[in-house]
Amino acid sequence: MLLEGKNIDFSYGPDGFCLSSISLSIEKGEVVSLIGPNGAGKTTLIKIFSGLTSGYTGELLLNSKKFGEYKGVELAKFISYIPQVDMMTFDFTVEQLVSMGRRPFTNETGLLSKADIEIVRDTIDSFGLYNKKDLVYNNLSGGEKRMVLIARAIAQEAGLLLMDEPMTYLDMGHQVALMEKIMELNGRGRTVFMISHGINLAAEYVKRVILMKNGRILDDGTPEKVISDDNIRKAYGLKNFYIEKNRLSGRPNVIIVPGKYRI
Amino acid sequence: MKKIFFIITVFLCTAALHAGLFVDDVGRTVNVKTPVNSIVCLSPAHTEMIYWMGAQNRLAAVSTSCDYPAAAKKLEKAGSFMEPDVEKIVALKPDVVISGGGVQKKAIAKLEELGIPVMVLYPRNVDKDMWRNINIIGKLLEEPVMARNKVIEYERMMDEVTRRGGYELKVYMEMWNQPVMAVGNASFINQMVKLSGGRNILAGAGSEYPKISPEEIVKRNPDVIILLYKPEKDYMDRPYFKQTNAGKKGNIYVFDNTDIILRPGPRVPAGIKSLRKIMDKAETKI
Amino acid sequence: MKKAVLYSSLLAILLILCFLWAISTGSVHISLSDALAYLTGRAGAQDHDIVMKIRLPRIIFAVLVGGMLAVSGVILQALLKNPLVDPFITGISSGAAFGAACAMIAGMSALIAPSMAGALLTMYFVYRISKIKGSLNITVLLLTGVMAGSFFSSLIMLLNAVYSRDLVKVMLWLMGDLSNINASMALYAAAIALLIIVFAMYFGNDLNILTTGEAEAKTLGVNVEFIKVSYFIAASLLTAVSVALSGVIGFVGLIIPHIIRFFTGPDTRVLVPCSFLAGGVFLLASDTLARTLFLPGEIPVGVITGLIGVPVFIFLMLRKKAV
Numbered sequence: 001m002l003l004e005g006k007n008i009d010f011s012y013g014p015d016g017f018c019l020s021s022i023s024l025s026i027e028k029g030e031v032v033s034l035i036g037p038n039g040a041g042k043t044t045l046i047k048i049f050s051g052l053t054s055g056y057t058g059e060l061l062l063n064s065k066k067f068g069e070y071k072g073v074e075l076a077k078f079i080s081y082i083p084q085v086d087m088m089t090f091d092f093t094v095e096q097l098v099s100m101g102r103r104p105f106t107n108e109t110g111l112l113s114k115a116d117i118e119i120v121r122d123t124i125d126s127f128g129l130y131n132k133k134d135l136v137y138n139n140l141s142g143g144e145k146r147m148v149l150i151a152r153a154i155a156q157e158a159g160l161l162l163m164d165e166p167m168t169y170l171d172m173g174h175q176v177a178l179m180e181k182i183m184e185l186n187g188r189g190r191t192v193f194m195i196s197h198g199i200n201l202a203a204e205y206v207k208r209v210i211l212m213k214n215g216r217i218l219d220d221g222t223p224e225k226v227i228s229d230d231n232i233r234k235a236y237g238l239k240n241f242y243i244e245k246n247r248l249s250g251r252p253n254v255i256i257v258p259g260k261y262r263i
Numbered sequence: 264m265k266k267i268f269f270i271i272t273v274f275l276c277t278a279a280l281h282a283g284l285f286v287d288d289v290g291r292t293v294n295v296k297t298p299v300n301s302i303v304c305l306s307p308a309h310t311e312m313i314y315w316m317g318a319q320n321r322l323a324a325v326s327t328s329c330d331y332p333a334a335a336k337k338l339e340k341a342g343s344f345m346e347p348d349v350e351k352i353v354a355l356k357p358d359v360v361i362s363g364g365g366v367q368k369k370a371i372a373k374l375e376e377l378g379i380p381v382m383v384l385y386p387r388n389v390d391k392d393m394w395r396n397i398n399i400i401g402k403l404l405e406e407p408v409m410a411r412n413k414v415i416e417y418e419r420m421m422d423e424v425t426r427r428g429g430y431e432l433k434v435y436m437e438m439w440n441q442p443v444m445a446v447g448n449a450s451f452i453n454q455m456v457k458l459s460g461g462r463n464i465l466a467g468a469g470s471e472y473p474k475i476s477p478e479e480i481v482k483r484n485p486d487v488i489i490l491l492y493k494p495e496k497d498y499m500d501r502p503y504f505k506q507t508n509a510g511k512k513g514n515i516y517v518f519d520n521t522d523i524i525l526r527p528g529p530r531v532p533a534g535i536k537s538l539r540k541i542m543d544k545a546e547t548k549i
Numbered sequence: 550m551k552k553a554v555l556y557s558s559l560l561a562i563l564l565i566l567c568f569l570w571a572i573s574t575g576s577v578h579i580s581l582s583d584a585l586a587y588l589t590g591r592a593g594a595q596d597h598d599i600v601m602k603i604r605l606p607r608i609i610f611a612v613l614v615g616g617m618l619a620v621s622g623v624i625l626q627a628l629l630k631n632p633l634v635d636p637f638i639t640g641i642s643s644g645a646a647f648g649a650a651c652a653m654i655a656g657m658s659a660l661i662a663p664s665m666a667g668a669l670l671t672m673y674f675v676y677r678i679s680k681i682k683g684s685l686n687i688t689v690l691l692l693t694g695v696m697a698g699s700f701f702s703s704l705i706m707l708l709n710a711v712y713s714r715d716l717v718k719v720m721l722w723l724m725g726d727l728s729n730i731n732a733s734m735a736l737y738a739a740a741i742a743l744l745i746i747v748f749a750m751y752f753g754n755d756l757n758i759l760t761t762g763e764a765e766a767k768t769l770g771v772n773v774e775f776i777k778v779s780y781f782i783a784a785s786l787l788t789a790v791s792v793a794l795s796g797v798i799g800f801v802g803l804i805i806p807h808i809i810r811f812f813t814g815p816d817t818r819v820l821v822p823c824s825f826l827a828g829g830v831f832l833l834a835s836d837t838l839a840r841t842l843f844l845p846g847e848i849p850v851g852v853i854t855g856l857i858g859v860p861v862f863i864f865l866m867l868r869k870k871a872v
Contacts, residue, residue: 052764076770083764089630090760090815100758104770110754110818156769328714345713439718441653441660442726442796442847468845474721477603477728478576479845495658502602 002028002160002191003049003062010048010056019044019215022058028159031183031192033202036212037236042195043164045212049193050081050162076104080153082163086145087138094140094148095133098124101155123155127181143174147181154185161185163194167201179205200253203227204246211235227252269418272394285399288385288392295380298405299358305347305370306363308528309384310335312397315529316413318404323355331522331530342370349373359403386527389454389535393417393527420532424539426460430549432542434461435485435509438472439492440501445475446491451527459538460546461487477503484508487545488515489538491524514545553819556812560826564612567830571608571837572600576844606730611836611850612829613735614727614791615801617742619809619828621787622802623820624749624780627756629691632810636788636802639690639781640697644671645792647701647708650719654712660722661734661793668789671697676781685777724849725798727836738790745783746821753817756780760815798851800858801828808865831858 004025011018019041026032034042047053048060051067060067062078070078080101088097101123102116112120124133127147132140137148146166153161166182167175175198183205186192196202202209203223211218211226213235219226232238232254240257285293301323304310310329313319319334324341341355342348344363347370352360360381362371371381384399386392394414401410434456436446446452447468456463464483465475480503488509490498494517504510518524518541523534572588573581579596587600621636629638637643648667649660657663675697679690705723709716749756755776759766767773791798805828806820813819835853842848 047764050764050768052767072767072772073770076768079768081764081768083762085762085765088761089632090627090810092757092761092815096757096814096816097761100754100761100769103754103758106754108752108755110757343711343713346710439721440658441718441729442721442849443728444718444721465845469843470846472717473846474726474849475845476576476840476847478599478840481599481603482577483845493656493658502598502606505602506598 002026003193004060004064005049006059006061008045008048008056008058008060010044010053012044017041017044017215019048019056022217024210024217024220026160026191026193028191029186029189030208031186031194031206032208032210033194033196033206034210034212035196035199035202036218039214040212040235041215042212044215046081046162046164046193046195050079051075052081073104076156076158078158079160079162080156080158082149082153082161082166084164084168085149086142086169091136091138093134094124094129094137094151095120097137097148098133098151098155101152104156104158119157120155123151126154127151142169143171143177146170146174146178150178150181150185154190159189160191160193163192165195165197167196167198175201199227203251203253204249223251227254269394272391285382285402287382287399288387288396289383291383293359293380293382295359295382295403297403299403301355301357302359302361302403303341303352303355303357304329304361305341305344305367306361306384307331307344307522308386308526309361309363309396309400311526311528311530312400316397316400316404316406316409318400318406321404323357324351346370349377353377353379387450389421389451389458389527389531393531396527417529417532421458421535424532424536425458426539426542429460430546432461432486432545432549433464433484433508434487434489435464435480435483435507436489436491440490440494440498443475443477443480444472445480447471447473447475452524455524455531455535455538459535460542461538480504481506486512486514486549487541489541490515490517491519491521493517493519508549509545512545512548514548516541516545552813553816553823556809556819556823557826560823560830564826564830564833567833567837568608568612571611571833572604574837574841575599575604576841606732606735607727607836607840608833610730610735610795611727611833613739613742614795614798615805615828615830615832616825617738617787617791617828618798618802618832619805619824620742620746620749620821621784621791622828623806623817623824624756624784624787625802626806627760627815627817628777628780628784629687630760631691632807634691634803635799636784637698637797637799639672639675639694639785639788640699640701641668641671641675641694641785641788642792642797643698643701643705644668645789646723646797647704649722649793649796650705650708650715653718653722654708654715661731664793665789667701668785668792671701672782672785672789676778684774685781687777690781721849722796723851725796725851725854727795727832727850728840728847729795731794734794738794741786741790742825745787746825748783749780749821750818752776752779753821756817757815796851798832798854800851800854800862801832804858804862805831807862811865 006023008022009020036042048056099120124130182192209223209226210220211231218235219231240259242255243252244255246253283294285295287293300321302321303324305326307329310325311331314332322338324339325335326344327340328344329335341351347367349370360379362381362383363385374381384396386396397414398410401407438444445465447465447470449471453463453466464485484507486508499515509515523530573584577599584600587597625636626632626634645664645668648663652660652663675693678693679686709719755771758769758771759776763773806824809824809827813823836850839848839850839853
């Protein structure tokens with residue numbers, strides 16, 4: 001087991017939102033999509049699982065060792081986190097940003113060895129952005145920006161990639177391209193745990209979906225199991241929809257129907 | 264010759280004043296009912312003058328800066344020098360308000376609106392303007408003879424302390440040093456310095472208390488340096504002092520009882536006397 | 550790295566040129582060759598002392614203060630993730646000014662200790678309030694700093710209203726002045742500045758990463774709390790020392806990092822040394838103008854930095870819009 005959470009409870013305050021009895025484990029090599037309505041606790045859960053939020057009760061283990069027993073730099077060699085960021089305050093270039101991914105391997109000075117620089121450049125290349133490595137990140141397109149942030153996480157050489165809605169700001173074409181890239185990275189050994197808003201896109205690609213609502217896990221399993229009439233109605237309060245299998249892949253797709261039609 | 268001129272001026276001043284109608288030092292014509300029995304004096308210099316002229320029992324109130332003589336501190340207060348308390352003044356219903364320094368314009372406007380006569384007295388030299396001020400106060404009190412005698416007394420004191428002949432020393436006066444603020448084109452003080460045997464090297468500067476470049480002081484090379492504040496311990500070691508004549512001969516003096524040279528009042532002769540002591544001492548060291 | 554060397558060299562040359570101009574300029578006319586001769590050991594009468602004891606210390610002082618303010622600006626702009634921040638936004642300069650004002654009104658001449666005290670107290674106060682649940686909250690820091698600044702400014706105005714005799718002294722001190730050089734103080738300041746610059750460059754990459762996001766930095770292994778707190782203290786110390794020695798000189802800390810970043814990019818490790826040099830040049834030039842434009846008087850140096858700084862800043866803003 002790579003990442004294991006047992007009975008995790010967490011709250012932001014006495015009247016605040018809380019997570020209750022979260023128990024889930026993620027194996028090496030999995031690609032897991034975390035779905036659910038707004039306010040379900042998805043981001044909170046990802047933040048706890050990335051070591052960013054503490055103050056929870058329950059047990060959280062990484063490779064069978066408690067999170068608290070890892071030093072910050074050690075944890076960085078296992079887990080990388082890609083948040084929902086678009087613009088950056090300062091005009092770092094693509095290469096400068098991806099180089100930051102090497103931080104767990106350099107010391108505080110951040111000075112890169114020849115090997116480090118090569119890894120950075122190869123990573124940038126693998127995302128098809130080598131010719132743009134000296135451009136300012138802020139000037140790239142939304143899709144390219146997202147690729148750069150993921151490239152930084154790849155340069156970090158961490159086995160686990162935690163992503164918070166990586167598809168935000170991306171158009172359809174880029175969403176698919178990113179999904180393909182994520183599956184490619186998974187094929188080369190990365191474990192992926194990501195929050196998705198787009199159920200259908202996730203359903204097409206991943207083998208495991210976790211559905212959350214009100215701080216709890218409603219269901220956990222294959223897309224066929226989790227994306228069911230019952231679950232969707234319970235989780236999203238949606239009535240006007242039906243589920244149809246993709247005629248080529250066989251995966252379930254939620255088809256929205258406007259109110260004027262009768263189901 | 265000066266004596267004759269002086270006596271003529273005294274008589275002319277007295278004659279020129281109409282009973283009741285006064286012209287103050289900034290050219291305002293003020294109608295005051297004399298004799299005044301209730302005075303609010305907002306100018307420390309003139310509070311001193313009133314005490315010196317024996318009329319302190321006619322003072323209804325003074326400003327918080329009026330601290331000499333000591334008895335004045337116990338008088339009723341009508342606000343500070345910069346911010347007079349208009350309400351208090353109105354409540355006291357004085358026969359006249361004496362304002363000084365030319366900084367109390369807003370208060371003056373307010374008081375005028377409310378029908379209270381305000382005289383702005385602001386002598387800008389140590390002779391004619393001082394005599395005029397003494398005479399105006401005398402006229403307000405309706406004691407012209409006493410005033411005339413006081414003018415004579417003032418002139419005698421001035422005569423005693425004025426230095427005649429001898430070498431005119433170059434003087435630099437510093438108000439403050441962080442940053443360096445000097446006494447520049449401040450005519451009253453410069454006159455006092457002249458009478459004590461010196462000459463302010465910055466008398467022609469643009470403003471009264473300019474911020475000065477230390478190099479300028481070295482360039483103008485004063486014989487005497489006077490600090491009008493309490494400086495740091497090793498002030499003698501300041502580089503821009505050490506290279507002047509004053510620094511080399513040890514003629515740097517701390518003179519922090521600045522009231523007697525900054526107030527155009529009856530202690531002006533005493534001020535000149537103190538300055539004179541410094542000049543005499545300095546001359547022995549040159 | 551190559552960029553860093555190139556720009557540092559250019560700025561160093563600019564600094565040397567500025568130095569040559571400053572050492573031969575003043576109310577007493579001393580030619581450049583004479584000035585250089587005095588510097589290299591020729592003894593002389595009055596002119597030698599003017600160059601060595603009046604101008605040289607003041608020049609070193611200007612470069613030091615200008616550099617410290619610029620580096621403080623670099624750090625705070627990174628910490629607060631805002632390129633429009635001035636080192637005085639932490640309220641420290643107002644605290645220092647208040648300390649100095651109290652001392653002036655009390656008749657004291659030694660102003661360095663009271664202003665340092667005011668500055669450090671403000672820094673501590675701002676820090677304590679911003680430490681929320683064990684973590685330094687940057688947004689709260691900004692707000693608290695602005696509040697503290699306003700609070701002390703109001704107190705200073707109150708003091709001025711009550712003790713109006715010293716109003717001019719306080720105002721002039723506030724506008725900044727480099728003529729009150731104390732050799733030992735300058736030495737301490739230089740030592741502090743050097744230590745902080747080395748620190749800022751050593752951990753500079755971590756600060757870079759922090760500017761891309763606290764969460765990202767943490768998961769990349771950066772000790773986020775340490776970086777936030779130590780850089781905050783570093784910037785505060787630089788500001789506190791500058792203000793204690795020379796009053797409040799505005800615009801240097803705001804503009805110099807901005808201009809330099811335009812050329813060198815946002816890497817802290819390059820920005821810090823280049824901004825130090827550029828800040829030194831800028832303040833040295835401003836001060837030399839301030840003490841020679843309207844002789845025999847001197848203009849407060851803060852006036853010149855503002856008058857030059859603002860148009861340059863606006864020009865850069867407009868240029869950026871076009872880019």
